[in-house]
Amino acid sequence: MIDLNHALVVAFLLFGTGVAGVLLRRNAIVVFMSIELMLNAVNLALVTFSRLRGDLDAQVLCFFVMAVAAAEAAIGLGLVIALFRRHESIDLDRATLLRS
Amino acid sequence: MRELLFYFFAALAVVSGILVITRRNPLAAALYLVLAFFALAGIYVLLDAFFLAAVQVAVYAGAIMVLFLFVIMLLNLGPDDLPPIMTRKVRWVYAAASALLVLVFLALDLGRRLPAPAAGPAGEVEAIGERLFGAYLLPFEITAILLLVAIVGSVVLAHRESK
Numbered sequence: 574m575i576d577l578n579h580a581l582v583v584a585f586l587l588f589g590t591g592v593a594g595v596l597l598r599r600n601a602i603v604v605f606m607s608i609e610l611m612l613n614a615v616n617l618a619l620v621t622f623s624r625l626r627g628d629l630d631a632q633v634l635c636f637f638v639m640a641v642a643a644a645e646a647a648i649g650l651g652l653v654i655a656l657f658r659r660h661e662s663i664d665l666d667r668a669t670l671l672r673s
Numbered sequence: 674m675r676e677l678l679f680y681f682f683a684a685l686a687v688v689s690g691i692l693v694i695t696r697r698n699p700l701a702a703a704l705y706l707v708l709a710f711f712a713l714a715g716i717y718v719l720l721d722a723f724f725l726a727a728v729q730v731a732v733y734a735g736a737i738m739v740l741f742l743f744v745i746m747l748l749n750l751g752p753d754d755l756p757p758i759m760t761r762k763v764r765w766v767y768a769a770a771s772a773l774l775v776l777v778f779l780a781l782d783l784g785r786r787l788p789a790p791a792a793g794p795a796g797e798v799e800a801i802g803e804r805l806f807g808a809y810l811l812p813f814e815i816t817a818i819l820l821l822v823a824i825v826g827s828v829v830l831a832h833r834e835s836k
Contacts, residue, residue: 575675575679575720576676577787577790578780578781578785580679580716580720581780581783582777582780582781583683583716584780585773585776585777585780586773586776587687589769589772589773589776589777590690590691590693590694590773591690591694592773593694593770593773594694596765596768597765597766597769598694598756599756600699600755602699602703602741602745602748603694603696603699603702605741606693606702606703606706606741607694609706609737610690610693610706613709613710613733616713617713617716617717620716620717620720620722620725621720623722624722624790625791626791626793627790627791627793628791628793629800629801630804632722632724632725633801633804633805633809636724636728636801636805637812637816639732639733640816640820641816641819642732642733642737643737643820643823644819645823646741647740647826647827648823648826648827648830650740650744650827650831651826651827651828651829651830652830654744654747654748654830654831655830655831662756663748664756665756666756
């Protein structure tokens with residue numbers, strides 16, 4: 574029997590890794606990858622709780638999270654391309670258009 | 674056997690997750706992310722979520738990662754274009770590390786109070802499909818609209834303005 578507590582710890586570790594990636598990296602593409610990592614951690618937590626409760630509704634929610642992640646990746650990478658066209662760089666520290 | 678496989682996939686997921694955010698080359702990061710997605714698919718199988726494991730491989734490791742690799746290769750960044758990994762925001766390292774520790778302790782504490790797993794249906798295609806086209810039909814259709822809007826939005830965003 575798999576210890577579901579440990580599955581939860583894996584989910585939390587992955588989420589923390591994603592947060593660290595968003596906070597530390599300046600490469601826009603890697604920041605988006607970190608966001609995907611966080612979404613995956615949430616999915617793992619949902620699957621764990623679904624297994625715990627013997628209820629499949631959380632897995633349906635997981636499916637919707639994946640659909641939203643696909644939409645987010647499409648929009649996000651479109652933004653990266655637009656950013657690159659404008660600045661010739663994907664360094665997020667150089668995207669300061671809204672800074673007053 | 675199941676436990677052994679679980680810890681293998683768990684370690685693989687966490688290690689490749691850390692490698693994703695520490696590689697300077699986005700291509701290497703993307704490939705480690707694919708590895709993390711496959712490890713998570715393995716964990717889903719071990720947790721009886723068979724449908725999600727298949728979708729994880731098809732949507733995440735397939736579609737989304739192809740999109741990432743496509744953009745990385747389209748931008749064709751040289752070594753000089755890549756921003757450095759470590760920035761002046763080193764204080765965020767401490768913030769992130771302490772937040773991570775707090776999260777892990779929270780998970781362990783939460784785990785002590787978890788009830789015993791209840792027996793339920795496995796996450797097979799038929800069971801998920803019945804819910805998806807039954808109780809969750811409206812959200813499912815809204816997802817279709819969301820994806821359409823995302824397609825149109827990304828085309829508009831990435832479109833080269835003609836002068």
